[in-house]
Amino acid sequence: MRRPLFLLPLFLSLLLLSTGCGSRKSVVQKAAEKAYEANYKVPRREVRAVWFPTIYRSQYARMTVAELQSDLRQKVDRLAELGVNVIYFQVRPEADAWYYSPYEPWSRFLTGEQGRAPEPLWDPLAFMVKICHERFIELHAWINPYRAVADVGSAVAPGHPSRKHPEWFVRYGKQLLFDPGLPEVRAYTCRVVRDIVTRYDVDGIHLDDYFYPYPIAGETFDDDATYRRYGAAFASKGDWRRDNVTRLIRDLSRTIHSVKPYVQLGISPFGIYRNERTHPIGSRTAGLQNYDDLYADLLLWDEEGLIDYVVPQIYWNMGNKVADYTELVLWWSRHIHHAQLVVGQHVRRTMDGGQLHPKLVLAAEHTAGNAIWPGDDLWGVSYRGIADQLHRDYWPLPALLPERPYPATMEPFPEPERDAAVLRGSGRQELVWMDDLPLPPGQETAYYVVYCHKRGTSLRKALDPENIVGRTHDTRFRPLDLGGTFKVAFTITRIDRFGHEHVIAREIKAVL
Known part of the structure; x- marks a missing residue:
């Protein structure tokens, strides 16, 4: 499919304004120009993922069980028609559950009241696994590891971990967050994940960008007492915080792969690792940083082989002055060496900017595929017709998922051809x-x-x-x-x- 070129002059002028001089600029500019003009080649193997959020979707709590099951089925059917092969289904938005959990209460976004079971009793995660697999779609259980209460003004169930262990939590802004520095918090999170992986036929555990919280002006994340207790061996609080998150990722990786080696651990971080002005390894950007602000060291996790895939949320457009899409796709493709690299795409910014074609061309050339945020913009009346455009021009044929290496301890089975x-x-x-x-x-x-x-x-x-x-x-x-x-x-x-x-x-x- 060839992209209409009437927006190319405007796009190039934005790109020239947003990039500095030097050899790096020419590489980025040439890649962008090529993507804007190139024909799209459909990969044989490709990740076509969609985020299926449940937080703040109050409509689900107003549905009967039959209505919600019908709604979920219709949405999955629509995604299957489009060619989607992975769904990241949010099952733990705030230390709660869209499944029967022995550790955490039912989600208020499911039933309208945290801790209240659906009537009649059913299990949305088991239901989603079943209907996704029937349609040849992988289902990854999307959890938020540290967010416990999204709004402290909301009612919290007696069985919620913040009621059982208030000493595990830090209030920050309007949220209540697990303290990442506590070993008991890491152990608890691993128990929750082990339970999911053991009891459900999920294909992956998916974590998004919420590690240490996004900075709020005038607010301090008060973990001083935990730092005094556990941080003496570190040169700075930042190093200690990064180690806390890395320990969780290590523990989750061991937990998941010890139960079912084929279940994937995937991370969807904020789109910038570091800015070049902060450290030479960084991208030519000027935004918030995973490493320095959220304390998430993605490159270390990839180097240690802890994660199976990474989906940086590259939600900016090509030519953006703070964070250029092309710059970031190329940066991540150069620095991720072991995990599968998938690009997180923002529907509304992409479609409003008229950049679906060049973005998907770049992703196809440099990564294993795309993840679309949010799913809400695909089903029903899709935003600016993106669903039909994806299916018609970019996903016209079914795509197998990229294969992943077997663990070192697993030998390929030499099966014969069959009758x-x-x-x-x-x-x-x-x-x-x-x-x-x-x-x-x-x-x-x-x-x-x-x-x-x-x-x-x-x-x-x-x-x-x-x-x-x-x-x-x-x-x-x-x-x-x-x-x-x-x-x-x-x-x-x-x-x-x-x-x-x-x-x-x-x-x-x-x-x-």
């Missing part, structure tokens, strides 16, 4: 194949992919996304009846929980 055949009966044809052999944990089948192509096609060409005619959880598939005049062949693959694709049968001949 498969086209059976005919009752005027219909059905493609069938053998059930799975016993497979190692994590290498079990998530779903099967069926490709239809010309006979004698090479395997590489056979596995082109244009040849995908179906996905299924069963070992059978009914192809379309095209009148019995087309001689074709099928290739069947299976996708495991790490995203690896295994060919299980190929060149199964049929006449459609």
